[in-house]
Amino acid sequence: xxxxxxxxxxxxxxxxxxxxxxxxxxxxxxxxxxxxxxxxxxxxxxxxxxxxxxxxxxxxxxxxxxxxxxxxxxxxxxxxxxxxxxxxxxxxxxxxxxxxxxxxxxxxxxxxxxxxxxxxxxxxxxxxxxxxxxxxxxxxxxxxxxxxxxxxxxxxxxxxxxxxxxxxxxxxxxxxxxxxxxxxxxxxxxxxxxxxxxxxxxxxxxxxxxxxxxxxxxxxxxxxxxxxxxxxxxxxxxxxxxxxxxxxxxxxxxxxxxxxxxxxxxxxxxxxxxxxxxxxxxxxxxxxxxxxxxxxxxxxxxxxxxxxxxxxxxxxxxxxxxxxxxxxxxxxxxxxxxxxxxxxxxxxxxxxxxxxxxxxxxxxxxxxxxxxxxxxxxxxxxxxxxxxxxxxxxxxxxxxxxxxxxxxxxxxxxxxxxxxxxxxxxxxxxxxxxxxxxxxxxxxxxxxxxxxxxxxxxxxxxxxxxxxxxxxxxxxxxxxxxxxxxxxxxxxxxxxxxxxxxxxxxxxxxxxxxxxxxxxxxxxxxxx
Amino acid sequence: xxxxxxxxxxxxxxxxxxxxxxxxxxxxxxxxxxxxxxxxxxxxxxxxxxxxxxxxxxxxxxxxxxxxxxxxxxxxxxxxxxxxxxxxxxxxxxxxxxxxxxxxxxxxxxxxxxxxxxxxxxxxxxxxxxxxxxxxxxxxxxxxxxxxxxxxxxxxxxxxxxxxxxxxxxxxxxxxxxxxxxxxxxxxxxxxxxxxxxxxxxxxxxxxxxxxxxxxxxxxxxxxxxxxxxx
Numbered sequence: 113x114x115x116x117x118x119x120x121x122x123x124x125x126x127x128x129x130x131x132x133x134x135x136x137x138x139x140x141x142x143x144x145x146x147x148x149x150x151x152x153x154x155x156x157x158x159x160x161x162x163x164x165x166x167x168x169x170x171x172x173x174x175x176x177x178x179x180x181x182x183x184x185x186x187x188x189x190x191x192x193x194x195x196x197x198x199x200x201x202x203x204x205x206x207x208x209x210x211x212x213x214x215x216x217x218x219x220x221x222x223x224x225x226x227x228x229x230x231x232x233x234x235x236x237x238x239x240x241x242x243x244x245x246x247x248x249x250x251x252x253x254x255x256x257x258x259x260x261x262x263x264x265x266x267x268x269x270x271x272x273x274x275x276x277x278x279x280x281x282x283x284x285x286x287x288x289x290x291x292x293x294x295x296x297x298x299x300x301x302x303x304x305x306x307x308x309x310x311x312x313x314x315x316x317x318x319x320x321x322x323x324x325x326x327x328x329x330x331x332x333x334x335x336x337x338x339x340x341x342x343x344x345x346x347x348x349x350x351x352x353x354x355x356x357x358x359x360x361x362x363x364x365x366x367x368x369x370x371x372x373x374x375x376x377x378x379x380x381x382x383x384x385x386x387x388x389x390x391x392x393x394x395x396x397x398x399x400x401x402x403x404x405x406x407x408x409x410x411x412x413x414x415x416x417x418x419x420x421x422x423x424x425x426x427x428x429x430x431x432x433x434x435x436x437x438x439x440x441x442x443x444x445x446x447x448x449x450x451x452x453x454x455x456x457x458x459x460x461x462x463x464x465x466x467x468x469x470x471x472x473x474x475x476x477x478x479x480x481x482x483x484x485x486x487x488x489x490x491x492x493x494x495x496x497x498x499x500x501x502x503x504x505x506x507x508x509x510x511x512x513x514x515x516x517x518x519x520x521x522x523x524x525x526x527x528x529x530x531x532x533x534x535x536x537x538x539x540x541x542x543x544x545x546x547x548x549x550x551x552x553x554x555x556x557x558x559x560x561x562x563x564x565x566x567x568x569x570x571x572x573x574x575x576x577x578x579x580x581x582x583x584x585x586x587x588x589x590x591x592x593x594x595x596x597x598x599x600x601x602x603x604x605x606x607x608x609x610x611x612x613x614x615x616x617x618x619x620x621x622x623x624x625x626x627x628x629x630x631x632x633x634x635x636x637x638x639x640x
Numbered sequence: 641x642x643x644x645x646x647x648x649x650x651x652x653x654x655x656x657x658x659x660x661x662x663x664x665x666x667x668x669x670x671x672x673x674x675x676x677x678x679x680x681x682x683x684x685x686x687x688x689x690x691x692x693x694x695x696x697x698x699x700x701x702x703x704x705x706x707x708x709x710x711x712x713x714x715x716x717x718x719x720x721x722x723x724x725x726x727x728x729x730x731x732x733x734x735x736x737x738x739x740x741x742x743x744x745x746x747x748x749x750x751x752x753x754x755x756x757x758x759x760x761x762x763x764x765x766x767x768x769x770x771x772x773x774x775x776x777x778x779x780x781x782x783x784x785x786x787x788x789x790x791x792x793x794x795x796x797x798x799x800x801x802x803x804x805x806x807x808x809x810x811x812x813x814x815x816x817x818x819x820x821x822x823x824x825x826x827x828x829x830x831x832x833x834x835x836x837x838x839x840x841x842x843x844x845x846x847x848x849x850x851x852x853x854x855x856x857x858x859x860x861x862x863x864x865x866x867x868x869x870x871x
Contacts, residue, residue, distance in 0.1 A: 412748035413658035416666040419751045473817050473833040483829035509830050
C-alpha cells in the first residue's frame with residue numbers, strides 16, 4: 113500500500129532525478145539521438161531487405177506452384193478437347209481444371225464449329241471473364257512465336273499480377289499448342305498478402321523495439337560515461353576550493369579511468385607543490401620570528417646596561433671621559449633604535465603568524481588620542497579636533513600604535529601642525545564607524561608613491577635620508593587597523609598635504625571570540 | 641616583610657646570565673637589594689631563606705617554568721610577583737596572570753620601567769587611612785590592612801588588597817578598567833585591562849560566597865566593576 117506521502121516522495125525523487133539528468137542534457141541527448149539513428153538505420157534496412165526477399169520468395173513459390181498446376185491442367189484437360197468445342201464442353205473442362213488443389217478459376221476461350229467464340233469458365237469465380245484479363249496478356253498469349261532452336265513452342269505461358277479492387281491476383285494464360293483453346297487462370301494472392309502484411313507488422317514492431325532498446329542503451333551508456341564526468345567535475349571544483357587532498361576512485365582501464373588517474377596525479381603534484389611552498393614560507397616566517405626572539409635576549413641585557421650609561425651621561429658629573437662620550441651616546445641611541453626595530457619585527461611576525469589578538473576595552477577616543485600625543489610630547493605640534501565622550505570598544509594599545517605611527521609619520525614628512533580630527537560616520541546607526549583623520553601640511557605624497565606607503569620597508573626615494581623609523585610603522589598601523597576590522601587609506605588633500613584616514617568599527621568585539629568577561633552572567637547594567 | 645623597610649629586597653629569577661647580570665646591575669643602581677637565582681628550583685629555595693619583598697620572575701626557565709614557580713609561591717605566599725615575559729604573546733600573559741602574577745613586563749625591558757613597576761607594586765601594601773568598612777560579612781580594616789570574612793582573615797596579595805580598597809572607597813560606583821589600572825597598578829593610559837580582569841577573578845575567588853555569581857564585586861557591562869553591599 114502506498115501512502116500518499118510515499119507517492120509524493122517518489123515523485124519528488126523522480127523530479128530530482130530528472131533535474132539532475134537535465135544538467136547534462138546536451139551530451140545525454142546527443143548520445144540518445146545517435147544511438148536512435150543507428151538503431152533506426154540498421155533496423156529499417158534489415159527489415160526492408162528481409163521483407164523484400166521474403167515477399168519475392170513467397171510470391172514466387174506460390175506462383176510457380178500455381179502456374180505448374182495450370183500448365184498441367186491445360187495439357188491434361190484442355191489439350192484433350194476437340195478443335196472446336198462447344199460451350200458446354202468448355203464449361204465442363206474449365207470446371208474440372210479449377211477443381212485442382214490450387215483453387216484457381218479457369219477461363220477457356222475457343223472457337224466452335226460455327227466460328228463463334230465460345231467461353232467456358234469454372235464458375236467458382238463467375239466474375240472471372242475475359243474483361244478481367246489485361247489486354248496486354250491476351251495479346252501475348254494469342255501471339256504465335258516463331259519456332260527457333262532456342263524456342264521449341266509456338267505458344268508460351270504468360271502471367272501477370274494485377275490488383276482488382278483491393279485484392280491482389282495472379283492472372284496467367286496460354287494456348288494449347290496445335291490450335292486448341294486459350295486458357296486463362298485467376299488466382300487470388302490474398303493469403304500471401306496477408307502473410308506478408310503480418311510479416312511487415314512484425315518487422316515494424318521489431319524496429320520499434322530496437323529503437324526503444326537503443327534509447328535505453330544510450331541512457332545507460334550516457335550514465336556510465338557521465339557519472340565519472342560528473343564526479344570529475346565535483347572533484348575539480350573541490351580542488352579549486354583549495355581542498356588539495358581531493359582524489360578520485362579509479363576503477364577500470366578505460367579512458368575515463370585514465371582521466372581520473374591523471375586528475376589524481378595532478379592533484380597530488382599540486383598538493384606537494386603547495387605544501388612545499390607553504391612549508392618554505394612557514395620556515396622563513398618562523399626564521400624571522402625565532403630571529404627576533406633570539407635578538408631580544410641580548411637586547412634586554414644591553415638595554416638594561418645602556419640605561420646605566422645614559423644616567424651617567426645625564427649626571428653631568430663628568431664621570432664619562434669626554435673622548436668616549438660620543439661613543440656612549442651613539443650606543444645609547446642606536447640601542448633604542450634597535451629596540452624599536454626588534455619590537456616592530458616581533459609585531460609583524462605575530463601578524464604574519466596570525467597570533468595577534470585583540471585585548472578590548474571601552475575607551476574614550478579623545479582621551480586616548482590626547483594621552484598618545486601627550487606621552488610623546490607632541491602637544492604643541494598637533495591640533496586635536498575631537499569631542500570627549502565618544503566611547504569605543506577596541507584595543508587601546510593597538511589604537512595607540514596606529515595613532516603614534518600615523519601622527520609620527522605626518523610630523524616627520526609633512527611638518528607641523530598636524531591636524532587630527534575624530535568623527536563618527538553615522539551617529540545613530542548601531543554599526544557606526546569611527547573616522548580619525550590625520551592631516552599634515554607638507555607637500556603631500558607623490559602619486560607613484562601613494563599605493564606603496566603601507567608597504568614594508570618601502571622608502572619613497574633612495575636619496576631620502578634614512579629616518580629613525582624602522583620602515584615598518586605604517587605597515588604595522590595598517591595591520592592593527594585590519595585586526596580591528598578597520599582600514600587606513602592614504603590620500604592627498606586638495607588643500608595640500610597628505611591625509612591618512614583611519615576607519616574603525618565602534619565595537620570590535622564581534623571580531624573576537626567573546627573574550628571571557630569575568631562573570632558575564634551577572635551583567636546588571638543598572639546605574640553606571 | 642623585609643628586614644629593612646627603606647631598601648626593598650628583590651629576588652630576580654632569570655636563566656640568562658647576561659640579562660640577570662644587567663638587570664641586577666640596573667636594579668641595584670635604582671636602590672634595591674637584589675638576590676638572583678638562575679632556575680626556578682634555586683629561586684624557591686632562596687625565597688624560603690631570604691624572604692624578599694618582591695619577586696621578578698622570568699617566564700622561560702629551564703626545569704620548572706615561571707608559571708609553575710608562580711603557582712607554587714602562591715600556595716603559601718602572597719608576596720608580589722612581577723613576570724618578565726620574553727614574548728608579549730597573549731597566551732603567556734593570560735596564563736601568567738591566572739597563575740597569580742601581580743604585573744608583567746615585556747622584554748626587552750627597560751630598567752626604569754621595571755623599577756617603576758616594582759615601586760608601584762610595593763606601594764600597594766602601604767597603609768593610608770585608619771578607618772574600616774564592611775560589606776556584608778566582609779570587613780576591610782584599612783588601618784591594619786587586613787580583610788576578614790565572617791571573622792576569618794583572608795590572605796590577599798597587596799594588589800588584590802589595593803583593588804579591594806580602591807573599590808571600597810567608592811562603594812556603588814562603577815570604576816572603569818582604565819581607572820583601576822591607574823589607581824591600583826599606576827599604569828599609564830596603555831595599561832592592559834586583562835590585569836584588572838585577572839585580579840578581579842582572583843579577588844572574587846577569595847571574597848565572594850559563590851565566585852561564579854558574585855554579589856559584592858559586580859561587573860558593569862561597558863564600564864568596569866563596582867563594589868556593592870549585598871542586599
